[in-house]
Amino acid sequence: MSALDINISSFVFYTLIKGKFPKALLIVKKTSIHRYCTAPMLGITDRHFRQIARFLSSQVLTYTELVHSNAITVGQYCLKLEDNAKAGPVALQLIGCIPEDLGAAAAKASQYGFAEINFNVGCPSPRGMSGNFGLCLMDDAPLVAKCVKACCQASPLPVTLKCRLGSRFDYSWDELLRFIDLNAHAGCHCFIVHARKADMNLDTRKNRSIPELEYEKVYRLKELYPELEWVINGDIKNNEQALQHLQYVDGVMLGRSLYHNIYLLSEVDKLFFDIEHPILSRRQFVEEKVIPYAEEGLAQGIALSHFVRHILGLYQYQTKANAWRRFLAENAYKPGSGIEVIRQALQIVEEPSQPELAK
Ligand SMILES: Cc1cc2nc3c(=O)[nH]c(=O)nc-3n(C[C@H](O)[C@H](O)[C@H](O)COP(=O)(O)O)c2cc1C
Structure with a gap:
């Protein structure tokens, strides 16, 4: 055989x-379509970030910033759905707590070509506490399950959850299993787990570093529920670490590391999806992809900084990383800055046009 x-x-x-x-x-x-994902990051992973990420990897699954269901059902975000679904596959991340509203938002969003509806129950911000969305919902698994079910019934798209290992330091393993059981039963077949608990006594930023990372617990969840998809998130620094995790789970999600070094995405298609195509050097990426894209945006009246902010870390770990970052930071944010700022920055780093390692 x-x-x-x-x-x-x-x-x-x-x-x-x-x-x-x-x-x-x-x-x-x-x-899995979730094999390599960019983390949703409010104020960072806007549509320009996602398009720039797509230039580097055809396979990465990107996530929108969190969007409240009301912003789609009664607010202005519905006007932005089309633009935000571009450069797919893109998952739309929703927050909220009213099943009918989430269902209505999912139904509307489904018409625009998103790959998935992701429901965020891991955000530990104080606004989430007062608005009853995000992390605090992990304490109400039946309500989350109703929200998941409403989205599944309203939309043909897969519905996934992004959560933590617990919403308090004393959140028990049994509580977590109950949360998963209820939500898997409600129709969620993929869980994206930030591999640490959170606690409302810590501020949002500290909640991303102080609670202990417990990757083994996510591996254990995959063992217990092999039929579900498990995506691990939290402090994955580079592609080597990501590959290690993939021995145990179905996918990885990277946030801050990618933001500080977006060029990590250049080797994702090859390393994670076995797709062979030439890797663009940093210079090629800027000249052939970013500059034409930014020029289009400038012609529509979008400021240069909206594009440049996503490539400030492009030369991370290269000798001229600081020079690149400093020049762009000092010049791209001035009112009326044009595309020549990026060209001048390129001249400063004088990169040879050979493909390089992303590190
Ligand atoms: C600036 C910032 C904004 C974030 N916004 C969101 C968000 O909108 N939705 C969400 O689910 N998580 C959000 N997160 C959490 C990330 O998605 C991710 O779970 C967290 O940063 C841990 O992953 P990392 O260590 O790879 O960055 C945010 C994180 C940061 C740093």
Whole structure:
């Protein structure tokens, strides 16, 4: 009996095919769409970030910043849905706590080409506490399940959850399992877990560093629920670490590391999806992708800084990283700055046009 591995993007992992190759057991190894994700980050992962990320990787799954269901059902965000679904695959992240409203928002958003509806129950901000959204909902698993169910019923898109390992330091393992059971039953088949608890006594920023990282617990969840998809998040610094995690879970989600070094995405298609295509050097990426995109935006009246902010970390770990960052920071934010600022910054770093390692 021989085994042949083929990689295909899909939601399912292993399918056995018999018949066409009667003497062979053909194992079609399918790769999760969540294998490599950019984390949603309010104030950072706007549509320009996502487009710039897409220039570097055709496969990465990007997430919008959090959007309250009301912003779609009664607010102005519905006007932005089309633009925000571009450069897909993009998952729309929703917050809220009223199942009917979330369902209505999911239904509306589904018409615009998003790949997924993601419901955020991991955001530990004080505004979430007062508005009853985000992390505090992990204490009300039945309500989250109602919200998930409402989204599933209203939308044909997959509905996923982004959560923590707990909403308080004393959140128990049993509580977490109950949370998962209820929500898997409600229709969520993919959990994105920031691998630490949070606690409302810490501020939002401290909640991203002080609670202990517990990757093993996420690995354990995958063992307990192998039929569900598990995406691990939290302090993954580089692609080597991401690959390590993929021995245990289905996907990785990177936030701050990518923001500080977006060029990590340049090797994602090859390393994580086995897709061979030439890796753009940093210079090529800027000249062939970012500059034309920014020029289009400038022509529409968008300030240069909206694009430049996402490439400030492009030369991270390179000798001229500081010179690049400083020049852009000092010049791209001035009113009326034009595309020549990026060209001048390129001249300063004088990069050879060979593909480089993202580190
Ligand atoms: C500036 C900032 C904004 C964030 N905004 C969101 C958000 O809108 N929705 C969300 O689910 N998580 C948000 N997060 C949390 C990240 O998605 C991620 O879970 C967290 O940063 C841990 O991943 P990392 O260590 O790879 O950055 C935000 C994080 C940062 C740093």
